[in-house]
Amino acid sequence: MSLFDWFANRRKETSPLKEGQEREIADGLWSKCDACGVLTYAKDLRTNNMVCLECGHHMRVYSDDRIRQLLDANSWMPMDEQLYAVDPLGFRDRKAYSDRLRDMQGKLHFKDAVQTGIGRVDGLPVALGAMDFRFMGGSMGSVVGEKITRLIERATRERLPVVLVCASGGARMQEGMLSLMQMAKISGALERHRESRLLYIPVLTHPTTGGVTASFAMLGDIILAEPKATIGFAGRRVVEQTLREKLPDNFQSAEYLLQNGFVDAIVPRTQLKATLAQLIRLHQPVTTAPSMPVHRADVSAPNSLHHVVEG
């Protein structure tokens, strides 16, 4: 049975409504895949983490979805929600930066392009940062830099693994050099986390480019990517200007980076949580002795100590 047949059967069972489908599309109960055009019951699509049940296309999701998809229910403890961007340079292009910020802060319930906090993945505590492409293209300014740095510093103090879900066009030009320096600031915090022998896993999602690629996205102990995500340093159009021949079709895709040795694995979104849990477990310090033969004397020693402590 193909996945589609399975799904079609399931739809028959779960969706008694046959007529009135048109109305449901209008109401947003049905969702059309951007890639294959197949209509899917929106709730099922959501259950499948916005991965098309027909073709496996990964539709765009945002920071709230990431937190829900990756963390155990009710385990999210957000940090630094009160940090917000100011307009340090008085920057104005076709629109004032301060207006752009106000517009975005009015539309979304968070104040800048990343949400950070502590939560549990399959029971395991992690420090999670999820970038949000809706907020000025996920661009990294002072607030993104500060929030991610505070997250990493806390993880270092509390000996937690860090997971950063990247989705960003790069540094935020409206904050000029202050933005560029966030790359260094975060890399410095990651150096301390690393020195403490703690695990850091960036998850590269569509798109991860520019200054984010040239800093924390590429500094993972293990680097995961979502299928077909665009990941690169320079913009594709800039690259095209530098050469006469055509770029390979998969240029700057997750698959291209895997092929060239810059990511460890491409993980479908539906398996991302389980994969993170597995990796975090594998890197936990061994607390109990592995199953190997032990001498009686070794066994009795901790036991007697145990008694002393208890007594």
Next chain:
Amino acid sequence: MAPERKPILLDFEKPLAELDARIAQIQELAEENEVDVSEEIRQLELRAVQLRQEIFSSLSPLQRLQVARHPRRPSTLDYIQAISDEWMELHGDRCGSDDSAVVGGVARIGGMPVVMLGHQKGRDTKDNIARNFGMASPGGYRKAIRLMEHANRFGMPICTFIDTPGANPNAESERLGQGEAIAYNLREMFQFEVPIICTVIGEAGSGGALGISVGDRLLMFEHSVYYVASPEACAAILWRDAGKAPQAAEALKITANDLKQLNLIDEILPEPIGGAHADPLAAAETLKSALLRHLTDLNNLTTQQRRELRYQKFRAMGVFAEAIAE
């Protein structure tokens, strides 16, 4: 010395060139007619000096960018050769390439062994093509970090010189991991135990500049610039009009003065009137004395202090607000 080369004039230097031409003309006429015009000449020369001072003390950001990119501006190799007692260039990233857009090696300055490295622009068109206009490829950043690791192992301070329009944006660099190469340097430069002094000598373009600029001190020459995106690229993206580069240059805050005010750099190195290219040896002298002064300061700190201060230096960068939680 090389034979006198014809000066390359920037558009705002035209009035100066006209004045110089007039002085020469009067002198010639006076000689032909055997008239004493020394007083007039003296006045005009004084006026020329004043005018040069006026023009160069009030350059717009875009004009500074032009000075920073001046084809005769002293390069990394010019400075290294001028300020070091001895120097040997070392080659290769040990991963299969030797990027000539980055140069580096072992040197001695003020009697002290150091490692010096930096982006290298070409001195003429042919050289520029060979050096890819100072745009480093991943191999360049890997060569730089290899030299810095060497310095750290032998307890030699590191001096880096930044002069690049940005990292090489070609397809091969993407394939070889341009992002990874820069990111790796950013992290590793935090853990080195030796002093690191970074100096922007020309233009410092975005991540490609930052990739060798994490240090205990960041110095900038007076007319050098440092930007997150080139004014041309920024104008094309945010204004959707490359012609808006002057506005972008203004808005991005790219000059040494602006960056000093934002507390992102430690010191501005004054340039000779007319820019570093007007008197490269004087510029080199300024650089040398600043490097020696900062090296002396940094050598008085312990390894742990240096690393902690380096971390705190970057930790403090950023401007934001924090509302009190209700």
